[in-house]
Amino acid sequence: MSEDDFERHRPHLRAVAYRMLGSLTEADDAVQETWLRYQRTDTAAVENLAGWLTTVVSRVCLNLLRARATRAEEPLDDGDGVSLRLPDPIVSPLTGPDPEQEALLADSVGLALQVVLDTLSPAERLAFVLHDLFAVPFDEVAPLVERTPEAARQLASRARRRVHDAAPVPDADLARQRVAVDAFYAAARDGDFDALVSVLDPEVVLRADGGASRTRPTVLLRGARTVAGQAATAQRLSTYVRPALVNGAAGAVVVIAGRVFAVMAFTVTEGRIAAIDVLYDPARLDAIDPTAFAVADA
Numbered sequence: 001m002s003e004d005d006f007e008r009h010r011p012h013l014r015a016v017a018y019r020m021l022g023s024l025t026e027a028d029d030a031v032q033e034t035w036l037r038y039q040r041t042d043t044a045a046v047e048n049l050a051g052w053l054t055t056v057v058s059r060v061c062l063n064l065l066r067a068r069a070t071r072a073e074e075p076l077d078d079g080d081g082v083s084l085r086l087p088d089p090i091v092s093p094l095t096g097p098d099p100e101q102e103a104l105l106a107d108s109v110g111l112a113l114q115v116v117l118d119t120l121s122p123a124e125r126l127a128f129v130l131h132d133l134f135a136v137p138f139d140e141v142a143p144l145v146e147r148t149p150e151a152a153r154q155l156a157s158r159a160r161r162r163v164h165d166a167a168p169v170p171d172a173d174l175a176r177q178r179v180a181v182d183a184f185y186a187a188a189r190d191g192d193f194d195a196l197v198s199v200l201d202p203e204v205v206l207r208a209d210g211g212a213s214r215t216r217p218t219v220l221l222r223g224a225r226t227v228a229g230q231a232a233t234a235q236r237l238s239t240y241v242r243p244a245l246v247n248g249a250a251g252a253v254v255v256i257a258g259r260v261f262a263v264m265a266f267t268v269t270e271g272r273i274a275a276i277d278v279l280y281d282p283a284r285l286d287a288i289d290p291t292a293f294a295v296a297d298a
């Protein structure tokens with residue numbers, strides 16, 4: 001047992017914990033708890049340390065998810081499978097993520113999918129994340145959720161259907177994503193309602209999470225014309241928009257008076273924007289360095 005052995009696996013463990021919890025702070029806490037358990041355990045006979053550590057961090061995350069649900073701290077969804085609290089975004093400049101962020105983004109799970117993961121039950125989320133995102137066999141997933149392997153398979157299948165129904169699949173081409181996002185802001189700047197509608201998917205969903213300190217903490221809008229109707233807000237903010245990558249996809253940060261006011265994540269599908277996720281919770285944005293982002297072109 002050595003610290004070096006654990007540190008080699010830390011990026012993977014943090015990625016698993018982030019997918020499970022949707023919170024960077026809680027993910028770090030889960031990895032730290034895993035480290036403490038590793039220190040207290042004789043792992044000399046463990047043949048697959050990566051698998052053992054993945055199991056431990058998954059158990060820690062499952063307990064956190066169950067405690068979160070028991071406390072009912074927040075509404076998980078709006079009754080239609082849409083989360084009303086956004087997970088923590090991973091924000092990086094256009095030059096790309098740093099090495100630590102790269103480990104978190106290795107499986108290219110966008111923020112819209114993270115939103116849907118927040119609506120799953122703890123057992124569904126664990127089965128889906130471990131099997132579908134990290135290729136953990138159901139024989140190893142089953143003991144964690146206290147089910148048979150077949151029941152664990154059914155949990156993942158149910159989660160997969162919900163993800164498929166609620167999370168649009170983004171275009172793989174980042175340049176194509178950026179074209180749609182740039183067109184959105186150009187139309188907003190010009191106050192061109194029709195141009196806004198044309199760049200939005202007819203069934204677009206806009207979610208905004210301002211945190212507990214805002215007078216209107218959450219906003220949920222559906223449909224291209226309804227979302228385009230918020231053009232006045234987008235127009236006021238367009239001067240402060242700086243392009244960024246959000247969970248590896250085309251997005252933006254809004255920087256006002258030297259502070260990050262909002263992070264905007266876009267899911268672009270077939271050249272149109274299918275989802276817009278806006279985090280403007282000051283408590284969760286203070287850690288983002290505004291100087292890391294280039295000023296958007298006028």
